[in-house]
Amino acid sequence: MATEILELPHPARSDLRLTDVLFALxxxxxxxxxxxxxxxxxxxxxxxxxxxxxxxxxxxxxxKVLREAGIIRNEPFGRGRRLSLRQHDLDARFPGLIDSVLSACDGDAAKGASRAGSPAGKP
Amino acid sequence: MATEILELPHPARSDLRLTDVLFALxxxxxxxxxxxxxxxxxxxxxxxxxxxxxxxxxxxxxxKVLREAGIIRNEPFGRGRRLSLRQHDLDARFPGLIDSVLSACDGDAAKGASRAGSPAGKP
DNA sequence: AGATTGGTTCGAAATTATTCGAACCATCAG
DNA sequence: CTGATGGTTCGAATAATTTCGAACCAATCT
Incomplete structure (x- = not known):
């Protein structure tokens, strides 16, 4: 049994490319x-x-696109998989980028603002 | 005569879309x-x-792609055209984004930091 | 006017991305 | 072991982007 090849490839922090990250986002x-x-x-x-x-x-x-761009990590977790943002790597490589993307309000403001979960943003 | 329509269309600041901006970049x-x-x-x-x-x-x-995303302005200028970054509009709509993109060092950073160390991947 | 420079637009061809079903693999429950 | 759940991968069809030449336009010479 020991078919432990379930880990998929992730780019190293130093291999992250700005254009790939931007494209994925x-x-x-x-x-x-x-x-x-x-x-x-x-x-x-x-x-x-x-x-x-x-x-x-x-x-x-x-x-896959997000993972290959180095934006998320995708690892085995129990029967499924666990996804996480590679915040630390992204911040180290492209300081401020992810924060500004996350805090930017998206294009289609045409929906009801029923969102309340503003994380550490500004009031 | 009087064909002075040489101004091309630019999206209004409020119409800028984050995903379009990211794509253009x-x-x-x-x-x-x-x-x-x-x-x-x-x-x-x-x-x-x-x-x-x-x-x-x-x-x-x-x-054109940059202009339609709202990233640059393209206006007639003498015999040619003058291009400018729409910094102010971008900053107003997506604070910090352009700055972080501009200050990010680009792609192949695989040089310099000679320490061939372990990639930031997970052990 | 005519020639020149600087740039846009229009197709068409080539490249690349996205989408989805089917096949496959791993883990957990019975 | 068998079945069910969760996900990846492959291949083919579709959609979107990119690239480039040719045609065109506007402003500036001579």
Whole structure:
């Protein structure tokens, strides 16, 4: 048994590329994932997409792009996987970038502002 | 005569979308343009691409993507055009974002820090 | 006017990204 | 072991971007 190859490849901090990071963040769905992860690690199953009917292969691909850009970490966790933001690596490599992205209000302000969870932002 | 419509459309500050901005910045060539413009407005002819043999239609298209994302302004100037970074608009809409992108050192940082040490990956 | 310089726009071709089903693998519950 | 749950990977279809030449336009010479 010992088929322990379940760890997927993650770029080293020094290999992170600004353009790849920006590209990965430039998709609304991926950005939404990153926002969820900003609150702390999450099991993949608890990380929801905007449209719940999106197939898991697509979800997996979104995570792959984020992982390969070095934005998130994806590690085995029990029966599933745990996702986490690579905040520390990103901050070290691109200071202030993630913070500014996370604190930026998104484009479509056309929805009800029923959001209350502002993390350490400004009042 | 009187065809003075040479002004191209620019999105209003309030229409800027984070994902579009990130996308526009996610291309190395476009990012290099933005870096040049960070030093102040430039005439298009003085704004050089990494490869000087790139045709002008391509250059124009790169500028279009940046302009439509709201990152640069492109206005008639004498016989040519003047490009400028929309710093103020970007700062107002996405505080800190442009600064962090501009101050981030770019891609292949694989040099310099000679310590071939362990990648930031997880043990 | 005509020629020159500087730039946009329009297609079309090539490249790259996204989407999704099917097949596959690992872990946990019975 | 069997089945169920959770996720990755592969391949093919689709969609979006990029690239470039050609046509076109505006302003500046001579």
């Amino acid at each position: 430039s998709d609304p769905e991926r950005l939404a994932i990153v926002r969820q992860l900003a609150g702390g690690p999450l099991e993949m199953a608890q990380c929801h997409l905007s449209d719940p009917s999106i197939p898991k292969s697509t979800k997996s691909h979104l995570m | 996610s291309d190395p060539e476009r990012l290099a343009i933005v870096r040049q413009l960070a030093g102040g407005p430039l005439e298009m002819a003085q704004c050089h691409l990494s490869d000087p043999s790139i045709p002008k239609s391509t250059k124009s298209h790169l500028m």
